[in-house]
Structure formats: C-alpha cells, structure tokens
Amino acid sequence: MVMTNQSDHKIHSAHPKFQELCDAHGVEYGSTIHHFRPNGDGTFTPVPWHESSKPMSFAAYTGIKALTDDCHAASTKAGWWTDLHTGENMRGKRNKPEMLMLMVSELAEAMEGLRKDLMDDKIPSRKMEEVELADCIIRICDYAGAHDLDLAGAISDKMAFNAVREDHKIENRVMAGGKKF
Ligand SMILES: [Mg+2]
DSSP states (O other): OOOOSOTTOOOOTTSHHHHHHHHHHTOOTTTTEEEEEEOSSSOEEEEEGGGOOOSSOHHHHHHHHHHHHHHHHHHHHTTTTBOTTTOOBOTTTSOHHHHHHHHHHHHHHHHHHHHHTOBOSSSTTSBHHHHHHHHHHHHHHHHHHHTTOOHHHHHHHHHHHHHHOGGGSHHHHTSTTOOOO
16 A cells, blocks of 8 residues: 655545545545544554534535535436436546536526625525525536545545635735735
C-alpha cells in the first residue's frame, strides 16, 4: 500500500486512498472517520468526526454526498446523460462550460425573482428566488455526480479553510483594504 506523498493533505472518503486507509486501520468507510491526519513519517492517524474541528457536520457531509448521488441519478433517469439520437452514454462527455453556464443562468433567474419579488411559475407556493437556487444546486450536484467530483469533501475542506483564513477575520475585514463583502 502506498501512503506516502500525502503528508500535507487530509484524505476524504471520495479520495482513492481513503478506502485503502480505512481498510488498513480497520475502520468503516465514511461513517466514523472524518479524515486521516498525516503523522509526517508516511503513516496516518484516523480522526473521528466527533474529534474533528471542521465546521461541516457529518450529517451535512453525508447529506451532500447523498444529494449528489440523487441529483445525478434523477437526471440520468430523465435521459440527460444519454444521446437521444444514438443512445450513447454521455456520462462525463457533455459540454462542461455549457453546463457551468446553465448553473449561472439559474442564479440569474433567482436574481430576477428577487428583483420583482416573484413567486415561482412552476411551484406557485414558493418564491422564485428559492426555486431557482434549488435548480442551481441540483445542477451542481448532477455535474459533480457525473464527473466524480468530491463535492462534499471539497465543501468540508473549504469551510475549514474559510474558518481560519486571515482575510475573513472580522478584525481584518474592518481594516482599510479589508474585504467589505
Ligand atoms: Mg430554473
């Protein structure tokens, strides 16, 4: 088993090495271990979720993973990952820039709903703003599912990074040149 070259990276469940490390430590995949802390000598110590200082909860992490799977499964079932003329499986082969811009278009629709305080035309009991944000998240999760992106792990890592970054600290944001928004 190769466990070197990981000395400054935490390893999450979607990482190819995570299953290897879980097996090596006799722990259950994704359910008990948040990450593996590098010991600096090529070995790792498993860190349980309840001992992790990361802001993202286990429930949120598993929820995002499940949502990613569900969104991609739904769009696959609806035929969005099949070439309807040839029957070719298009998983991972669609135009990625186009898909990213479709996410942006959902945000633009949310902006329009906010601007005019509109209710959604398809779900009239809901605000257009929240439905279009939901559309955006559905598209993001489908995209991540289709391209095997570790969205849950990335959110966990980024929330942890944001929690300690200097330019997000209140005392630095109020200083001259600090981030105002
Ligand atoms: Mg929409």
